[in-house]
Amino acid sequence: MESIDAIKRLAALAQDSRLAVFRQLVKAGKEGLAAGDIARSLGITPNTLSAQLTILTNAGLATSRRDGRSIIYAADYDAMSALLIYLTEDCCQGRPEVCAGLADVAGRAVCAR
Amino acid sequence: MESIDAIKRLAALAQDSRLAVFRQLVKAGKEGLAAGDIARSLGITPNTLSAQLTILTNAGLATSRRDGRSIIYAADYDAMSALLIYLTEDCCQGRPEVCAGLADVAGRAVCAR
DNA sequence: TCCATATTTCCATTATTATAGAATTATGGA
DNA sequence: TCCATAATTCTATAATAATGGAAATATGGA
Incomplete structure (x- = not known):
């Protein structure tokens, strides 16, 4: 993106x-x-x-x-997902300080399917 | 938030x-x-x-x-993390369509610590 | 065809944002 | 103290965005 x-x-x-x-x-x-x-x-x-x-x-x-x-x-949803991935990966370079809480939240949401 | x-x-x-x-x-x-x-x-x-x-x-x-x-x-970083969590949880209600790719990206980043 | 409904487009007005020149404030060094 | 450097604040201007009234377009039904 x-x-x-x-x-x-x-x-x-x-x-x-x-x-x-x-x-x-x-x-x-x-x-x-x-x-x-x-x-x-x-x-x-x-x-x-x-x-x-x-x-x-x-x-x-x-x-x-x-x-x-x-x-x-x-x-x-795909566009929103792409934006969030851009902010996480490109903009924030996957910094653990940014990603840790997010991994929990997103992961939980996926597991709850 | x-x-x-x-x-x-x-x-x-x-x-x-x-x-x-x-x-x-x-x-x-x-x-x-x-x-x-x-x-x-x-x-x-x-x-x-x-x-x-x-x-x-x-x-x-x-x-x-x-x-x-x-x-x-x-x-x-905390503020950025809070924003991403807000967008994921509150705004997108943790929809799997939005979260799936993000969980991968954020999770990988955390594991690479 | 004629009318009502749903939405958009056109247009003007107001509000907000972006930008940078000039002046000001703060710091450190001679 | 005086000067140079670093950044901010003040101020004005130009550009962009938000809003809504009025008119136009599209659809479905009588």
Whole structure:
């Protein structure tokens, strides 16, 4: 992963309502959520939300598909995984001080499958 | 970790020269680097770099201490670790799709100690 | 076809961020 | 004390991002 792509993803997540949107998408899973439902539940106007979803999508963190009149957005888990791996390996060079706690957390999550 | 702190850290890293600074600090280890050396090696004016170091420091990602005429900056590994754990656990809810590759990377890094 | 719903695009406004010149502060050495 | 070096703070400017009203586009149903 290129650092410029990492920066795009970091910037996409570095804003309160976008981070909230992304969390909702993660929670919603593969089925995803309609743009309108997200806007309603977060109290964001539809046009503003649309701009934020575009930013998340351009960063690679979300995908979209049309379903009838709605557009359904879903989190891209692979992109998020790639970002975390970039931060861990490239940016932090796998330093044990950074990785130790993370290995526990990620490992536990995988084992709980 | 609060989401507002995570956003601060994400924003601090979401800019090319700040990310480059942070990478250098990680590479430099606990001893850290003098502000002037960072400015020279990255070709940033000292006042601009100072502003960026302040942002990294306020986000908790760097610490500073004076040594003679120089001010030495160092990466705060704990803060970075906390951010990665936040993104993995809180934001991504430990989803295996996100965690699997990360568990490998972080685990390998820890085992290589 | 006509209408309501869902979302996006266009546009303007406001707020925030990035950058660097100039001045200031702090330290160490002659 | 005086000077050179290191870094920061002050200030202004330019660039980018966030927000929302209004209009446009797309879909499904009567």
